[in-house]
Amino acid sequence: MYQNARQSITFTEALKKLERYCAYQERCHKEVEDKLKTMKLIPEAREKIILHLLEHNFLNEERFAQNFARGKFRIKKWGKQRILRELNYRGISKYNIKTALKEIPEEDYLETFHDLAERKYATIRNLDKHKKRKKLTDYLLYRGWETHLVFEKVGELIQ
Structure with missing residues (x-):
């Protein structure tokens, strides 16, 4: 049977889903926030989940930026300008972008x-x-x- 409205998801279910989501591949804060918005959780629950992910090292923006820069350079052959533009788009801090670009010899x-x-x-x-x-x-x-x-x-x- 087709349902028009999504079923609500519990806090622990959302937490486990996001832990798997972040463990699968490196994510930035923006991707995690977008994912949480699709789950239609209240803002307090979203904040708690993000804090949990940060505390348990599922979410680390510096690590994300470094992996992103290395990967896009090695695999897609992107230059520093494109990598910088993409990281800015994802809301990565200037410090983390600078650190990430140092990853490219x-x-x-x-x-x-x-x-x-x-x-x-x-x-x-x-x-x-x-x-x-x-x-x-x-x-x-x-x-x-x-x-x-x-x-x-x-x-x-x-x-």
């Missing part, structure tokens, strides 16, 4: 950037030099690489 960062730029350049089939330049620049900027790096590399690859 400078040597690996530049090596990944050059490798990514050269691979993308090799896939651009357009013959027009200006269109190639625009495509490569847009691609690298969208991925969050710094403008000075992008323009330097594009100038190097496209004469």
Whole structure:
């Protein structure tokens, strides 16, 4: 039978659900708060759950930011600008963002950037030099690489 209204959830059920939610993968405060809002709990219960998660180390914003930065850099090949933008969107503090960006070794960062730029350049089939330049620049900027790096590399690859 189809129910229009959701059944209410008890505090302990919500607590256990959120413990599993945070144990499954690192979460930021914003994700946990959004999840709690969907459970339609009263504000006091939401606060108690967040405090419990913080006290028992299920929720740790610094750890989240560091894992996020490392993961997005290594797996998605994002630049620092994109990572910074995404962490800001998630409400992470400036201090934690700074700490997270230190997780990316400078040597690996530049090596990944050059490798990514050269691979993308090799896939651009357009013959027009200006269109190639625009495509490569847009691609690298969208991925969050710094403008000075992008323009330097594009100038190097496209004469």
